[in-house]
Amino acid sequence: MSLESPHSQTLSRGLRMLEIVAESTIPPSIAGLAASLGVHRSIAYRILRTLEDHGLVSRDAGGGVQLAPRMAALARSVSRDLQAAALPALTAAANDLGMTAFLAVLDRDEVVTLVSVEPSHEHASVAQRPGSRHPLLLGAPGLAIQSILSSVQWRTLGESPRDEVGVVIARRFATSHDEVIKGLSSVAVPLLVAGQPPAAVSVVYIATERPVEQLAARLSEAARAIAAEL
Numbered sequence: 001m002s003l004e005s006p007h008s009q010t011l012s013r014g015l016r017m018l019e020i021v022a023e024s025t026i027p028p029s030i031a032g033l034a035a036s037l038g039v040h041r042s043i044a045y046r047i048l049r050t051l052e053d054h055g056l057v058s059r060d061a062g063g064g065v066q067l068a069p070r071m072a073a074l075a076r077s078v079s080r081d082l083q084a085a086a087l088p089a090l091t092a093a094a095n096d097l098g099m100t101a102f103l104a105v106l107d108r109d110e111v112v113t114l115v116s117v118e119p120s121h122e123h124a125s126v127a128q129r130p131g132s133r134h135p136l137l138l139g140a141p142g143l144a145i146q147s148i149l150s151s152v153q154w155r156t157l158g159e160s161p162r163d164e165v166g167v168v169i170a171r172r173f174a175t176s177h178d179e180v181i182k183g184l185s186s187v188a189v190p191l192l193v194a195g196q197p198p199a200a201v202s203v204v205y206i207a208t209e210r211p212v213e214q215l216a217a218r219l220s221e222a223a224r225a226i227a228a229e230l
Helices: 005-021 028-039 040-053 071-076 080-098 141-147 151-157 166-169 212-230
Strands: 057-061 065-067 100-107 108-117 133-135 176-178 185-191 199-205
Touching: 005 040, 005 057, 005 065, 028 040, 040 057, 040 065, 080 100, 080 108, 080 199, 080 212, 100 141, 100 212, 108 141, 133 141, 141 166, 141 176, 141 185, 141 199, 176 212, 185 212, 199 212
Parallel strands: none
Antiparallel strands: 057 065, 100 108, 100 199, 108 133, 176 185, 185 199
16 A cells, blocks of 8 residues: 555545535534544544635534535636626526526536526525536436537446437436435536536426426526527
């Protein structure tokens, strides 16, 4: 074993802790983080303190761990052009539809929310936090992104597209329900722009009387607006 292995393991655990915190709907406790990482609580605590020292996480009054503002500052530099182009279009779509609109991008074999906007005039809406991620093979954003991947990209991933992708390609949008988070539905359209990762423009909601075709049409408008800015 090389002398660098322990350091690499610590870094890996620290990065994984950030992912766990970002993906959690409720701020996890130190004990919960230790269990998720499969390490003793004292190890989890040392990792947590290091992340706190760098301003990447903080703890609330109950001891729950949450991402700190420093993470938002770092995130703003990721795909800066894409985020800047997406924000106005997502804001308009979110307010038009009364739903949370977001842009998700492909990151290896996962789909990651890059930027999200909640409607300004709704009393309650579903939160979709930037940085949240789920497997490529799940959810409407994942299906939408699958529909624009090349055979070379699939070979690199070592995966195969879902059977529903043919339908997504034909109608140019994807839908899902109960796939990523129980009780939630999503509609997504693909976004492919040269120089940018494969992406999807999406909304997430609990229930709606609007036809999914109407949601998809509005998201397609947003996707075209984003592409025009890049």
